[in-house]
Amino acid sequence: MGACIVGWAHSPFGRLDDRDLEALIVGVSREALAHAGVTAADVDGIWLGLLNGGFVPDIFCASLVLQADPALRWCPATRVENACASGAAAVYAACDAIEAGRAQLALVVGAEKMTAVSGAEVTRILGAASYVREEASRGLSFPGLFGDLAAAYFRRYGDHSATLARIAAKNHANGVNNPWAQMRRDLGFEFCNTVSDRNPHIAGPLRKTDCSLVSDGAAALVLADEAWLANARRAIRFRARAQVNDFLPISRRDLLAFEGPRRAWDKALAGAGCRVQDLSFAEVHDCFTIAELLAYEAMGLARPGHGAERLEDGCVYPGGALPINPSGGLKAKGHPIGATGVSMHVLAAMQLAGEAGAMQVPGANLGGVFNMGGAAVASYVSVLERAK
Secondary structure, three states, X not given: OOEEEEEEXXXXXXXXXXXXXXXXXXXXXXXXXXXXXXXXXXXXXXEEEOOOOOOOOOOOOHHHHHHHOHHHXXXXXXXXXXXXXXXXXXXXXXXXXXXXXXXXXXXXXXXEEOOOOOHHHHHHHHHOOOOOOOOHXXXXXXXXXXXXXXXXXXXXXXXXXXXXXXXHHHHHHHHOOOOOOOOXXXXXXXXXXXXXXXXXXXXXXXXXXXXXXXXXXEEEEEEEEHHHHHHOOOOEEEEEEEEEEOOOOHHHOOHHHOHHHHHHHXXXXXXXXXXXXXXXXXXXXXXXXXXXXXXXXXXXXXXXXOOOHHHHOOOOOOOOOOOEOOOOHHHHHOOOHHHHHHHHHHHHHHHHHOOOHHHOOOOOOEEEEXXXXXXXXXXXXXXXXXXX
């Protein structure tokens, strides 16, 4: 049995001082079950995507989902972690259980509470998701890592500062239409392309506007096998999905090749029997603007070093041949680590169900999702279509 998304929920992303991790998890769990029109007693399994790593003191969080409804008591619940792809990892674990016949209905939650610690502590925690002995232990943070990546891209293909600024400006403009986005403000190309007190260099050529946000937030999905579809209000099918993991040490890889994402896209598109040009839109992992630029090349929209052409010809903008990140992406929406992959699937499902409001891509019938953990270490690509 294939897995279908039959309901979802999404919290605001941002600094949510009035909600702790438990409140975030419980809120979206209740809302997703209601949206799907199912009861808690129907749920066969729960998967929680959560990095944590010290953002909050709680390290045993899977059963927090049970707080959403007493009928969830005794339901198996598992926390899933795969760095910034923890959300997609939880989604895929639930899909595996459904496809294996071990569950008919699954509840997937992604959540993170990042703002309860200092900025320096956020940087330290995220750095621990690198190959620590060669990277974090030598002072390399993720902004530093992607800053080095951007600098390497510039050395090989020329200065693309303006290209990165166009990506940032596009995603901030898209984020204005996303009611859950952390930053709903159109910053404009000139601001994003100009180094200033409000937009300083962060690492290498990356400016503040090239970096995603520190966020609290949660999202949830209800997944079902196809036997449930007769009674479902809506259903979004996984036409194909692929996971690829690469070596953790950067020293063992050509990071500019973005080989893990490229392989994941190739496998997912082949499994779906389509080309990237057949997609109506895609939500891709823009933790830094250089990651979105490399994603254009990894997914086959452009040859290596030519991703900028898809901005120049309007392809990736709203109304273009393949809008990228109509939600505003991580850049404007926010990036609560464990929630991100689930959020991307929620937003893609909304598009395919025609329920995306002001974000809606007209006529969307096939969507792509790319969620990445680390620096192209864990790569997840889903191709989704409407089943009902």
